[in-house]
Amino acid sequence: MFGQQGGIKLKAVFIGAGSMAEAIIAGGLKSGALQAENTYVTNRSDAIRLNELANQFGIQTGYEVESVLQEADVIVLAMKPKDAAAGLEAIQSSINEHSVVISLLAGVGIDFIEKTIGKPCSIIRAMPNTSAAVGKSATAIALNELVTAEQHQSAIDLFAAIGLAITVDESQMDAVTAVSGSGPAYIYYVAEVMQKAGEELGLDHETAKSLIIQTLLGAADMLSVSDGQAAALRKAITSEGGTTEAAIRTFDEMNVKEAISAGVKEAAVQSKRLGAAYQC
Structure with a gap:
């Protein structure tokens, strides 16, 4: 799992602090896929929202984004899709090539993320739905060719914590969006x-x-x-x-x-x- 691997606690960073990020954090902490002391969340400007999440889950919010990203094992892109380009460009230089990037950005393809990051990186595109808030999401994930079997299984474990998780080809993501x-x-x-x-x-x-x-x-x-x-x-x-x-x-x-x-x-x-x- 992302949260702990061979006794080593892994670091997860959420970029964006909306309802979907909250649902995944809640499910991940409950299942053990995430651990509070190694789960970080940030957003562009809403300190009140960050404080709410820190108080509710005991996760980490007050930190230098660049430094924690450089050490991150998992980076979850949970900002609004319209902010994808600017958000990725802002963090691109801090993403380490050993991280797995999980994108929740509807409509934003893996190719675009790869091009914007500009370095080899494992990327997982995910499409959960709002039933994640009650642990009943139907989530489909698609992978780029650099995702390892271990990273793939860890992503399945993370999204299984908020409902059903299945793997599809990225070409099916528009159908997934329409159906679930x-x-x-x-x-x-x-x-x-x-x-x-x-x-x-x-x-x-x-x-x-x-x-x-x-x-x-x-x-x-x-x-x-x-x-x-x-x-x-x-x-x-x-x-x-x-x-x-x-x-x-x-x-x-x-x-x-x-x-x-x-x-x-x-x-x-x-x-x-x-x-x-x-x-x-």
Whole structure:
């Protein structure tokens, strides 16, 4: 693991202190993938935020960035994607060639990071989602050719601390962004519509909310124990002439399936558009 290797404690530095960085730090500390005394975090200007994280997790915040980067074993890029070029250029000279750089920057390709760093370096591109905050992220990672088997496994261990972690080819990252990166928002969208409909049918707000949450949790669990066969599960509860059939028929008449498919594909296209700004 990054946190400790052969009895040697390894140093991890987070550049950026947003909610995703916080979720990874929390999960990593809990699992042992990170250790508080060797976990450092910085951001551009928000000292209050850094103090909050230091008080909450006991991690390190008051330090000279250049010196700690030079000794870092892991550097996590967690700034906003729009700050990628400036952020990488600011730390480029302090990155040591033995570090592994893990990028959380949506749309920013490995080639761009390699070119901006300008020296041989192990780079891992990761796409978690906001469910990391509750330890349920779906995270895909992609590697450059310098990532060792040990670094790869350590990255899997780190992201497994906040949910599911899988490895994909970088060419699949736009699809990952569309399916799981943006995916929680699609589920919230459906829940929002279901809640409004339930209230219009006479349920009070809290009753509708509780029923929907439990329904989503139960459906997710059913999918997880049924090899992900969503179509089979749907058909099993869609009896002829029943209420579910009436709803599904209405969805089909209104092209809901096509709309969802088109939306997911458009998210992938938008991911490509955003990434075009970081093409080498």
